[in-house]
Amino acid sequence: MVGEGAAERGSRTLRAEGALKAIAAGPDRQERTRRILEQALVFAGASCAALYTPGDHRDLLCLVESAGVPRALYGVRDSYPASGGSPVADAHRGGAAVWVGPKEFAGSAESRRVPSSGLSLAALPVRGDGGGCLLALTGHPDGFGAEDRACLELIAEALTCPVPTEAAEGGELRPTAFTLAMDSGRVEAGDGVLRLFGLAPGEFDGRVETLLGLTVPEDLPSLMSVTEADHMTIGERELEFRVLQPTGPPKWLRLSGRLLPGGEGRPTRLLGTVADASTLRPDVTDVARVQRLAAALATAGTVRDVSQAVVAALRRPLRADRIALAELENERLVVTVLDPPDPESWPELWRLEWRTEWPDAPVRAMPTLAAALREGRARIWPAGTGDLEPALADVGPGGLAVLPLPAGGRMAGACLIGWDAPHDFGPDERALLTASAGLAGQALMRAHAFDAEHELVGMLQRQLLPRRLPELPGAVAVARYLPSTAGLELGGDWYDVIPLPDHHVALVIGDVQGHSAGAATLMGQMRTALRAYAAEGHPPDVVVSHANRLLVDMETDLFATCVYVDLDMEAGAAWCVRAGHLPPVLRHPDGSTEIAEAEGGPPLGVVPQADFPMSPLRLGPGTLIALTTDGLVETPESDIDAGLDRFAHALAGSDPAHLGLLADALLGEARRSDDVALLLVRYDGMALRPLRESWSVWRLPEAVRHARRFARRTLRSWDVPDDTTDGVLLIVSELVTNALVHTDGQVRLDLALIGGRLRVAVADASPRTPAKPTSIGWEATGGRGILLVEAMSAAWGTLPVGGGKQVWSEIALEE
Numbered sequence: 001m002v003g004e005g006a007a008e009r010g011s012r013t014l015r016a017e018g019a020l021k022a023i024a025a026g027p028d029r030q031e032r033t034r035r036i037l038e039q040a041l042v043f044a045g046a047s048c049a050a051l052y053t054p055g056d057h058r059d060l061l062c063l064v065e066s067a068g069v070p071r072a073l074y075g076v077r078d079s080y081p082a083s084g085g086s087p088v089a090d091a092h093r094g095g096a097a098v099w100v101g102p103k104e105f106a107g108s109a110e111s112r113r114v115p116s117s118g119l120s121l122a123a124l125p126v127r128g129d130g131g132g133c134l135l136a137l138t139g140h141p142d143g144f145g146a147e148d149r150a151c152l153e154l155i156a157e158a159l160t161c162p163v164p165t166e167a168a169e170g171g172e173l174r175p176t177a178f179t180l181a182m183d184s185g186r187v188e189a190g191d192g193v194l195r196l197f198g199l200a201p202g203e204f205d206g207r208v209e210t211l212l213g214l215t216v217p218e219d220l221p222s223l224m225s226v227t228e229a230d231h232m233t234i235g236e237r238e239l240e241f242r243v244l245q246p247t248g249p250p251k252w253l254r255l256s257g258r259l260l261p262g263g264e265g266r267p268t269r270l271l272g273t274v275a276d277a278s279t280l281r282p283d284v285t286d287v288a289r290v291q292r293l294a295a296a297l298a299t300a301g302t303v304r305d306v307s308q309a310v311v312a313a314l315r316r317p318l319r320a321d322r323i324a325l326a327e328l329e330n331e332r333l334v335v336t337v338l339d340p341p342d343p344e345s346w347p348e349l350w351r352l353e354w355r356t357e358w359p360d361a362p363v364r365a366m367p368t369l370a371a372a373l374r375e376g377r378a379r380i381w382p383a384g385t386g387d388l389e390p391a392l393a394d395v396g397p398g399g400l401a402v403l404p405l406p407a408g409g410r411m412a413g414a415c416l417i418g419w420d421a422p423h424d425f426g427p428d429e430r431a432l433l434t435a436s437a438g439l440a441g442q443a444l445m446r447a448h449a450f451d452a453e454h455e456l457v458g459m460l461q462r463q464l465l466p467r468r469l470p471e472l473p474g475a476v477a478v479a480r481y482l483p484s485t486a487g488l489e490l491g492g493d494w495y496d497v498i499p500l501p502d503h504h505v506a507l508v509i510g511d512v513q514g515h516s517a518g519a520a521t522l523m524g525q526m527r528t529a530l531r532a533y534a535a536e537g538h539p540p541d542v543v544v545s546h547a548n549r550l551l552v553d554m555e556t557d558l559f560a561t562c563v564y565v566d567l568d569m570e571a572g573a574a575w576c577v578r579a580g581h582l583p584p585v586l587r588h589p590d591g592s593t594e595i596a597e598a599e600g601g602p603p604l605g606v607v608p609q610a611d612f613p614m615s616p617l618r619l620g621p622g623t624l625i626a627l628t629t630d631g632l633v634e635t636p637e638s639d640i641d642a643g644l645d646r647f648a649h650a651l652a653g654s655d656p657a658h659l660g661l662l663a664d665a666l667l668g669e670a671r672r673s674d675d676v677a678l679l680l681v682r683y684d685g686m687a688l689r690p691l692r693e694s695w696s697v698w699r700l701p702e703a704v705r706h707a708r709r710f711a712r713r714t715l716r717s718w719d720v721p722d723d724t725t726d727g728v729l730l731i732v733s734e735l736v737t738n739a740l741v742h743t744d745g746q747v748r749l750d751l752a753l754i755g756g757r758l759r760v761a762v763a764d765a766s767p768r769t770p771a772k773p774t775s776i777g778w779e780a781t782g783g784r785g786i787l788l789v790e791a792m793s794a795a796w797g798t799l800p801v802g803g804g805k806q807v808w809s810e811i812a813l814e815e
Contacts, residue, residue, distance in 0.1 A: 491675030510562030690754035
């Protein structure tokens with residue numbers, strides 16, 4: 001196999017010749033084919049290699065064997081028409097190699113089947129047994145270089161095209177063999193196979209589902225990829241899986257199978273053998289390891305999950321002492337997993353750049369690593385070879401492997417594997433490392449996108465919900481929100497606590513239909529609308545009614561439910577309005593609970609002219625009000641009423657002294673298929689209640705004098721000093737006069753005394769805020785009233801009240 005010009009070839013080509021020569025001595029033809037294809041991954045930098053041979057009717061080139069990254073990622077087919085225009089067909093017909101660079105591949109028909117760009121393709125004819133074709137693909141930006149092409153030509157020369165063998169119809173199976181009809185799922189298995197599954201020959205019903213039911217559930221995904229025709233492609237396959245035992249741990253089995261295409265009147269069949277894997281010598285080139293890694297990466301959602309799957313798949317088979325996997329971000333290696341995780345196991349540079357949990361090492365401090373990332377190929381340094389900087393040499397004193405992780409035409413990161421004792425790198429390990437790097441790079445890119453989306457979703461959800469709850473006079477409020485673990489983790493549940501004038505507080509909780517960005521956006525709009533309508537001073541039923549009309553006018557396909565509670569801190573009473581939502585649950589000071597009998601209206605956005613009746617709630621000091629959404633109380637096994645009863649029972653046995661711990665305990669058993677919002681408010685009662693008096697001002701010529709007389713009597717009964725009374729009476733005169741002169745309708749004067757501050761408030765029916773003049777000439781006859789109020793008040797302002805306004809002034813009383 002070594003030609004006359006071998007001495008002049010590059011060192012990589014010489015190593016490839018030696019490896020191919022060693023493989024050629026192997027007795028198993030099918031195993032030899034697979035091992036030869038793996039050398040394309042090691043020496044030619046290919047991510048995927050496949051062998052095609054003519055089919056039964058010579059009009060199709062059918063896949064015989066493949067190695068490397070799953071072919072589905074690169075759009076490689078199971079067969080190509082021999083007369084078609086694919087590179088595989090061109091190389092087979094013309095007898096010459098076809099090289100397709102990244103630009104040519106991007107413009108070809110094959111690129112439409114590939115999710116990422118920047119691929120290069122090579123198709124080389126294979127001689128013997130009717131001919132065939134070697135197909136190789138790489139994601140390296142420069143494609144296949146000169147030495148890569150020389151290695152691929154050697155590999156094509158070493159390949160022979162096996163002719164698919166057909167199992168004898170009706171022949172007796174060997175004890176360790178089986179055959180599976182892919183269309184019906186019927187299995188014929190030898191006695192040895194059945195014994196490995198713990199079955200007697202007479203107990204097996206011939207169904208593949210029976211055998212699958214005896215396997216460990218975690219191994220089912222990889223096993224299903226072999227036993228379902230939609231998931232498996234033509235060619236040789238091998239994997240390891242576990243079967244349950246009556247006693248003791250599960251047993252490891254190894255399945256080796258070959259999927260044979262069906263012909264006229266014959267179904268596609270899987271032929272193979274099953275052996276006890278615990279008695280076989282472990283082999284790092286085993287295809288089962290790559291399949292297991294691919295199955296683990298398919299379910300890995302985050303960057304951390306991907307990193308842990310790679311470490312679990314590589315460290316034990318390679319018997320490595322340490323593995324690091326890092327993302328490449330702005331010329332820095334952001335390490336996601338270290339194994340072992342303690343800093344003392346890693347070089348000094350890594351410890352100096354340690355950031356809380358993981359290090360963050362600059363690439364410029366490791367030029368050898370930077371060069372490997374630029375080249376995009378796996379690099380291996382056995383013990384005593386190469387001049388490595390300490391930051392890398394100390395990772396693997398006995399041997400170091402650096403695996404760039406390519407994805408989408410760029411480097412997603414790198415994986416460093418080190419050994420303390422001298423380690424000999426064989427071609428089997430190189431093939432495993434190369435195949436794992438391609439899988440890990442693609443998975444890391446997907447996980448990075450998932451993490452970015454997850455962070456964006458979390459940020460959006462946090463922005464739509466209150467950052468913190470306000471401090472309440474006479475009450476304590478705690479809220480919790482748990483996003484759904486399904487889909488985008490973005491839902492429509494929300495809560496709010498809205499302070500209102502006169503020591504009222506609005507408690508709101510709601511749920512918008514669905515789990516999507518649209519539901520979250522609508523949730524933010526409804527929360528803002530309810531807060532705005534409440535701030536205008538409307539009663540609870542009007543607030544909810546306005547929100548309902550707003551949602552109807554928005555013409556969205558979504559609806560919302562909510563419950564709105566207006567809590568009067570001074571009186572210890574509340575009014576509740578429900579719009580298709582769960583009623584509040586009250587826990588009384590004696591530990592008893594009740595589900596409030598609050599009459600409800602329809603969900604918001606369903607009926608344009610709906611009624612939302614108010615229901616009273618009586619509260620005593622120590623009463624706990626609990627508002628929640630259906631995600632906490634509804635389960636697939638029971639209806640919502642039973643769940644609400646369980647919720648009330650949990651409240652009855654709780655300690656309301658620590659609301660934060662209570663909220664966490666209530667959410668401990670929440671199902672995560674739906675988002676959950678929980679709002680707990682403990683009403684303790686106000687330690688100091690304000691003194692209040694009101695006066696309806698009639699529109700009479702002496703209305704202002706009557707208002708002053710009312711104010712004087714009230715202040716005298718409250719023991720307000722006389723020197724303060726004159727100033728208060730002046731403010732009363734100005735505010736009442738302004739209301740009578742500039743507005744129509746009813747006028748009301750309110751006086752309140754609390755905590756050494758006296759509040760004067762005049763409410764009228766006009767929404768116009770009084771304007772403070774910027775300048776007043778000496779001849780002006782008005783406009784000085786507001787200036788006098790401002791001068792004599794510690795604070796003043798206006799509030800919307802039920803379509804009108806309230807102008808208020810606060811005066812600090814001397815001790």
